[in-house]
Each structure stands twice: as structure tokens, then as C-alpha cells.
Amino acid sequence: MTYGFIGAGNMATAMMKGLLHANVDPADIYVSSPHRAKSLAEELHINAADSQTVIDHSDIVVLAFLPNQLTEIGATLNFTNKIVVSVLAQITIADLNQAIPNAFNVRALPNINSAIGQGNTALAFADNIDAAQNKIVTHFWQLLGNSVTLEEEQFAIFSAIAGSGPAYVFKFIDALTKAGVANGLEETQAASIATQTVLGSASTLNQSDSDAVTLMNSVASPGGSTRAGLDNFEANQFDDVVAKAILATVNHKHA
Ligand SMILES: NC(=O)C1=CN([C@@H]2O[C@H](COP(=O)(O)OP(=O)(O)OC[C@H]3O[C@@H](n4cnc5c(N)ncnc54)[C@H](OP(=O)(O)O)[C@@H]3O)[C@@H](O)[C@H]2O)C=CC1
Numbered sequence: 001m002t003y004g005f006i007g008a009g010n011m012a013t014a015m016m017k018g019l020l021h022a023n024v025d026p027a028d029i030y031v032s033s034p035h036r037a038k039s040l041a042e043e044l045h046i047n048a049a050d051s052q053t054v055i056d057h058s059d060i061v062v063l064a065f066l067p068n069q070l071t072e073i074g075a076t077l078n079f080t081n082k083i084v085v086s087v088l089a090q091i092t093i094a095d096l097n098q099a100i101p102n103a104f105n106v107r108a109l110p111n112i113n114s115a116i117g118q119g120n121t122a123l124a125f126a127d128n129i130d131a132a133q134n135k136i137v138t139h140f141w142q143l144l145g146n147s148v149t150l151e152e153e154q155f156a157i158f159s160a161i162a163g164s165g166p167a168y169v170f171k172f173i174d175a176l177t178k179a180g181v182a183n184g185l186e187e188t189q190a191a192s193i194a195t196q197t198v199l200g201s202a203s204t205l206n207q208s209d210s211d212a213v214t215l216m217n218s219v220a221s222p223g224g225s226t227r228a229g230l231d232n233f234e235a236n237q238f239d240d241v242v243a244k245a246i247l248a249t250v251n252h253k254h255a
Pocket residue numbers: 006007008009010011012032033034035036037051064065066067069073087088089109110111112163164
């Protein structure tokens with residue numbers, strides 16, 4: 001199986017690193033982009049080429065440029081009979097079928113954790129995709145982590161929580177780090193403590209039969225310091241802050 005990437009930015013790099021993490025042969029990965037592709041290909045020992053060559057050499061073509069570039073790029077390249085997987089946020093199957101007719105189009109919404117095989121990706125398939133093609137695409141995403149088929153109406157909220165979500169988790173880790181520094185820790189030490197705490201907590205929740213609130217309460221000893229902190233989160237309407245940020249994410253329209 002050969003994999004082509006049109007675009008060599010943050011998300012494309014995460015997916016290509018994820019394939020390599022899953023032991024895909026670097027010789028089977030192709031990438032094109034105006035600036036970054038060549039140096040990235042040298043770094044990852046994969047192939048850089050012009051976009052049409054990438055398409056022609058690939059069994060699966062992944063679109064990983066910005067959403068507002070679809071019409072122009074779609075009009076200049078020939079994707080006939082290719083399986084085309086777009087990760088362009090907010091671009092629907094109908095948009096893809098219009099911009100890239102004569103292809104087998106798939107809409108995907110991944111996240112950057114794909115780079116280490118810990119991705120979480122939503123998928124929607126055009127009507128002309130058959131079972132064998134569905135299997136090829138699903139297998140590709142399984143190499144990069146978890147994937148789920150989702151109604152297109154739910155892509156916006158999936159994108160906010162799973163696609164943008166890593167940024168919000170990193171923001172929380174940064175806030176914990178800053179609080180650690182403000183209270184006397186050295187910065188790299190504070191960052192390491194905060195990161196390990198988030199990593200361990202997510203794993204504990206993932207391996208537990210409990211939900212997040214039950215585990216939260218299990219940390220808060222009666223009359224203890226955690227309850228004081230949780231009360232402060234509550235007084236500052238932490239849930240509301242998060243809900244508003246997610247709503248802003250969902251409602252944002254790409255230029
Ligand atoms: N970042 C993320 O976590 C996620 C991103 N996405 C989606 O992924 C897509 C890319 O986002 P992201 O990686 O963050 O953005 P970046 O800005 O990092 O990457 C955009 C890439 O598009 C390339 N590009 C520009 N013009 C062309 C062209 N004509 N032909 C080929 N490539 C071109 C750029 O090339 P060059 O670098 O050479 O200038 C660049 O590598 C977006 O559509 C976004 O919605 C979806 C889910 C998560």
C-alpha cells in the first residue's frame with residue numbers, strides 16, 4: 001500500500017510520523033507541498049514529489065492543506081479513480097464530490113496524536129465507496145490510532161473535542177506548569193510533573209470502570225486540600241469556561 005500526502009504541515013507530519021511509528025516502509029510514503037515537503041522528506045526518509053506525481057504513485061491520497069485551498073487545488077490536479085481522504089476541517093463529502101469528482105472521497109477528522117498511534121479520528125464515506133475501499137481506509141486510520149464512523153452533522157463537535165482538544169489539554173498542562181513555577185518549582189520540573197499527572201490521570205480513567213466525576217471525588221479526601229481546589233474551580237465556573245470555548249470552536253467558520 002502506498003500513501004500520498006498533499007500538504008506537509010502539522011497534521012500531515014503527524015500522520016506520516018504515525019505511519020512510520022506503525023512500521024510502514026518510508027519508501028511507500030509520498031508528500032508534496034510548496035515549501036516544507038522536501039526537507040520533511042529528507043528528515044523522514046520518505047519521497048517528496050510534485051502533487052500530481054504523489055497522486056499517481058499513491059493508493060490512498062490524503063489532502064492536508066488548508067480548507068480554503070480545496071477548490072483551487074482540486075481544479076488543478078487529476079484524482080480520477082483515487083481513494084482521496086480529506087482531513088480538511090468543515091469540508092463535507094458534498095464539497096469534496098464537487099471539487100474532486102471522479103474520485104472515491106472520504107472525510108476524516110484526525111488529531112495530532114496520530115503521530116504516536118494514539119490518534120482519534122472520525123470518518124464519513126462518500127456513497128460510491130465500496131466495502132473493499134472502506135476496509136483500506138479504515139485500516140489506514142487504525143494504523144494511527146482509534147477511528148469511528150460518524151454522521152457528518154457530528155463532525156463539528158467531534159472536531160472541537162478530539163481535533164482541537166489536544167490544544168486545550170496542552171493549555172491545561174501549561175496552566176498547571178505556570179502555577180507550579182509561581183509556587184517555587186523550576187520550569188522543566190513543573191512541566192514534567194504536570195505532563196505526567198495528565199498522562200497518568202487519563203490512563204487511570206481509561207483503565208477504570210468509573211467515570212471522571214467519581215474519580216475526581218476519590219482524589220478529594222474529606223476536608224482535604226483537593227476539595228478546596230475543586231471548590232475554587234467551581235466558584236470560577238470552570239465548566240462554563242470550557243463549554244464556552246468548545247462552543248466558540250464549534251461555531252467558528254474557516255475563512
Ligand atoms: N493541526 C491539526 O491538529 C489538525 C488539522 N486538521 C486539518 O488539517 C489541514 C492542515 O492543517 P495544519 O497541518 O494544521 O496546517 P499547516 O499550516 O501546518 O499545513 C498546511 C500545509 O498546506 C501546504 N500547502 C499549501 N498550499 C499547498 C498546495 N498548493 N499544494 C500542496 N500543499 C500545499 C503547506 O505547504 P508548505 O508547508 O510547504 O508551505 C502546509 O504544509 C487543515 O485543513 C486542517 O483543518 C484537521 C485536524 C487536526
